[in-house]
Amino acid sequence: MAIYQESGCVQRRPWEVPFTAEPRMVARVRRAMRLHLSLWGLSELEDVAQICVSELVANVINHVGPGTPVTLAVSTDGAHLRIELTDPDARTMPTLLAPMPGTESGRGLMILDAMADRWGVISRADSKVVWCDLATGAEVPNEHPRSARIARAEMSIVQHGSAQRPPSEKGSPLSVAVAEEAAIDLIADVLHWLSAQGCDPDEALDRAQMHYEAELEEAG
Structure with a gap:
């Protein structure tokens, strides 16, 4: 409190x-x-x-x-x-x-x-x-700026999420919760694809996490 x-x-x-x-x-x-x-x-x-x-x-x-x-x-x-x-x-x-x-x-x-x-x-x-x-109206210095990478990810998530929705809901904006589920589903699809190509999904996730953390550190 x-x-x-x-x-x-x-x-x-x-x-x-x-x-x-x-x-x-x-x-x-x-x-x-x-x-x-x-x-x-x-x-x-x-x-x-x-x-x-x-x-x-x-x-x-x-x-x-x-x-x-x-x-x-x-x-x-x-x-x-x-x-x-x-x-x-x-x-x-x-x-x-x-x-x-x-x-x-x-x-x-x-x-x-x-x-x-x-x-x-x-x-x-x-x-x-x-x-x-x-x-709240407050500025948060550590908030991540919107980048081209985030924009590309958002486009992929929206496309993936929209494809899974019933026809009656297509064309309407995704809520944050629906977009989050679509993002998780998209990541799972990518892991399945990597596995089908003979790649190690766990290693790919580790490398992606390392790239993500390195870019955050570089961005300051």
Whole structure:
């Protein structure tokens, strides 16, 4: 909860709290969010963060069920505030849909999508994590600049991810979570190709990691 000092710069310790997803808990979680952001010096994000956490909890209540045990985790890398809500239902995946006129359901993710800079879902064997990022407006010196290599990788990921999507979703932007899965799938395909050519996939991964770390070091 407290701000602490590390390596000469102020860091904000991540915090998490388990609770039961029930309507009466929403106000308490909002107050906890406001308190922590005030302590972290991020009061300007209080309103948006409270709306986002409310929608995340409401999504669990509406689609998984009241009384579901969840865990809220909040952290920051300086440039973004990340809010994560973990629940034990790995089968029910949040989907961003346009609600029918006159209906109230289906609007939670639309609000989250509009408020957050990015959001996504991490699927696990026995749970899922719905997360969102809010930009703090701070400049982070160690943030990697966008390069031609990153642009090429992004193009490959988008093409690979789009090829795996159903026709109804083609042409729409990939969410960060979908793009991450597409990137992992693309790497797996490359490893299969290397193996088919008689190459050692593990050695290739090691060499790629070495190249990556050397380029980061060179970039400073």
